[in-house]
Amino acid sequence: MPSRFDPTGHHRVSSPRRQVSRLNPANRLWGSNGVAFGPDGRLYVAQFLAGQISAVDLATGDVDVIVPMDGPIRSPDDLAFGADGSMYVADLVPGRVWRRDPAGEYRLVSAAVTNPNGITCVGDRLFVNEMKPDGRLLELFPDGGEPVVLTGGLALGNAMQLGPDGHLYYPHMITGQVWRIPPDGGVPEVVAEDVHEPVAVRFDRGGVLHVLSRGAEGIVTRVDLHGTGSRTLVTSGLTGLDNAAFDAENRMFVSSYASGGITELHPDGRTRDIVPRGLDGPYGVTVDLGGTVYAADHYRVASPEPPGDGTRDDVTTLALLTFAHGIVADGDLLHLTSQYGTVVTYDPADGSTRERMTGLDRPLGVAVAPDGALVVAEAGAGRVIAIGHGDTTTVLAEGLVRPADVAFDGGGRCYVSDEGAGSVVRVPYGDGDGDGGTTTVAEGLRAPQGLAVLGDDLFTVESASRRLRAISLTTGETRIEAQDLPVGPPPGVVSGTAPALFAGGMPGLAPRFAGLAAAPDGSLLLSADGEGTVLRLAPVPAGT
Numbered sequence: 001m002p003s004r005f006d007p008t009g010h011h012r013v014s015s016p017r018r019q020v021s022r023l024n025p026a027n028r029l030w031g032s033n034g035v036a037f038g039p040d041g042r043l044y045v046a047q048f049l050a051g052q053i054s055a056v057d058l059a060t061g062d063v064d065v066i067v068p069m070d071g072p073i074r075s076p077d078d079l080a081f082g083a084d085g086s087m088y089v090a091d092l093v094p095g096r097v098w099r100r101d102p103a104g105e106y107r108l109v110s111a112a113v114t115n116p117n118g119i120t121c122v123g124d125r126l127f128v129n130e131m132k133p134d135g136r137l138l139e140l141f142p143d144g145g146e147p148v149v150l151t152g153g154l155a156l157g158n159a160m161q162l163g164p165d166g167h168l169y170y171p172h173m174i175t176g177q178v179w180r181i182p183p184d185g186g187v188p189e190v191v192a193e194d195v196h197e198p199v200a201v202r203f204d205r206g207g208v209l210h211v212l213s214r215g216a217e218g219i220v221t222r223v224d225l226h227g228t229g230s231r232t233l234v235t236s237g238l239t240g241l242d243n244a245a246f247d248a249e250n251r252m253f254v255s256s257y258a259s260g261g262i263t264e265l266h267p268d269g270r271t272r273d274i275v276p277r278g279l280d281g282p283y284g285v286t287v288d289l290g291g292t293v294y295a296a297d298h299y300r301v302a303s304p305e306p307p308g309d310g311t312r313d314d315v316t317t318l319a320l321l322t323f324a325h326g327i328v329a330d331g332d333l334l335h336l337t338s339q340y341g342t343v344v345t346y347d348p349a350d351g352s353t354r355e356r357m358t359g360l361d362r363p364l365g366v367a368v369a370p371d372g373a374l375v376v377a378e379a380g381a382g383r384v385i386a387i388g389h390g391d392t393t394t395v396l397a398e399g400l401v402r403p404a405d406v407a408f409d410g411g412g413r414c415y416v417s418d419e420g421a422g423s424v425v426r427v428p429y430g431d432g433d434g435d436g437g438t439t440t441v442a443e444g445l446r447a448p449q450g451l452a453v454l455g456d457d458l459f460t461v462e463s464a465s466r467r468l469r470a471i472s473l474t475t476g477e478t479r480i481e482a483q484d485l486p487v488g489p490p491p492g493v494v495s496g497t498a499p500a501l502f503a504g505g506m507p508g509l510a511p512r513f514a515g516l517a518a519a520p521d522g523s524l525l526l527s528a529d530g531e532g533t534v535l536r537l538a539p540v541p542a543g544t
Helices: none
Strands: 018-022 035-037 043-047 052-056 063-067 076-081 087-091 096-100 106-110 116-122 125-130 133-140 148-155 168-172 177-181 189-192 198-203 209-213 219-223 231-235 241-246 252-256 262-265 271-275 285-287 293-296 301-304 315-319 326-330 333-337 343-347 352-357 363-368 374-378 383-387 393-397 403-408 414-418 423-427 439-442 448-454 457-462 467-472 478-483 516-518 524-528 533-539
Touching: 018 478, 035 076, 035 241, 035 252, 043 076, 043 087, 052 076, 076 116, 087 116, 096 116, 116 168, 125 148, 148 168, 148 177, 168 198, 177 198, 189 219, 198 241, 209 241, 219 241, 285 326, 285 516, 285 524, 293 326, 326 363, 326 374, 333 363, 363 448, 374 403, 374 414, 383 403, 393 423, 414 448, 423 448, 439 467, 448 524, 457 516
Parallel strands: 363 403, 403 448, 448 516
Antiparallel strands: 018 533, 035 043, 043 052, 052 063, 076 087, 087 096, 096 106, 116 125, 125 133, 133 148, 168 177, 177 189, 198 209, 209 219, 219 231, 241 252, 252 262, 262 271, 285 293, 293 301, 301 315, 326 333, 333 343, 343 352, 363 374, 374 383, 383 393, 403 414, 414 423, 423 439, 448 457, 457 467, 467 478, 516 524, 524 533
8 A cells, every 4th residue: 555654555564473454544645734736737735744745646646755854844834836836835843934946956045934834925926924922924035135024913823825805814823813914014904703713714716715724623614705705614524624725627625734635625515535634643552441542643632443435534533632642541531641741631531631740841651550640751851750649740760861651561560661772671660669770671772662561571663673572571582573664754764853842932843653552452553653554463363
């Protein structure tokens, strides 16, 4: 199956000890954000999470990488084409705006914009806005010259466009408004209020304004600004809409930051997949006692399903829980971490969340201890903490390099993968369990991340070598359980400097994480973040 990890579809996981299957189809787009038609008629897609830009042939659904993830652009969030065919890109986290000319040469247009997001061209003119509180809308000059600020006070800007009246239209994501301003400057004016979670404004060929919602329902609000002013709401069911583009026949194609893909959205709300949606990550993975699998997929909690007939999503979004990274099931509850500092408890039954801890330094893997406490790998602080009843915090271990995940064995002993040190250690937990120091269980590993225990074996994902390693807890011996795992960037890609975790006071781009979980049936579940699937690695039946 073609994927973002292997466009040929020939990649196979090697494991003589495990039968490998996918719980959901691979997702060919590593998230989809800004979209725009290029001079060649293809739809170009900015992929923020991937750090790349792809072009989609709408007739075939073929996806070609145009700007690779090891190129100069690190976190493209929106793009636009100038009159000469040059592509302009808002590189959000580093705070840069780029020009890629028709010959494929890159040139930095500006590094003076904080969190550049919405970008649009008006003939030879270039405009960009900032996704931050009190953001600005600016005109930039690709051939040199100081930026001109048209206005400030944007409450998180995003995708914008020139309207048929010659004004620039843009959303305020926080306040639920749409504003406009003349391209030559002037007094900004509110043109629509109480719009559902606006993330992008787009005009169709007839001049009707479409405002996309970033929410779970996939709402598009159509506003007849130059007629009666009436509004029409279409609920598409496409979770986490991000952007849209209209072709010459006035067909609307939309992207989703939450699940990737490209979808044609009809005026009556019907949809047609061009590039099917799926998992943007996934990051952490867990399974409850009933066998339901949950994935922490950066912007949401999702449940992968068996492959369907291609007419619907093969992944179910349970909740838009922003920056879900680590996850563990605990009875009827799910506990989640965000690398931006929080630990929360989510109840799928009523959709409620309870904040357990804030202000942590990149919390990642999480496990439930035998006494019910949450044990968290705080990667940025190099320590492991326990969040007990009443949300009191205890430091279990510190001085680690970059702890990634946590797991308990049947005897209640606690293990931690240290991605930075290339090791797995045992951390004392509970009265009488050791003298308070850590014990090395395995070392010389290549960036171990996800961690799980089955019986007397401890398993970890070596993300840098794409291997699943088993460690015997009785003998200490290790073996390779599976290799050629689709985790991390595609083979041959050497990514540059990672974008910052925070940018301009806003969340930046969190590092990826290949999670691992043990299922009640003896299978292992792996977050195959390289292709956007959850893999089930089941034991090979005896005698086969």
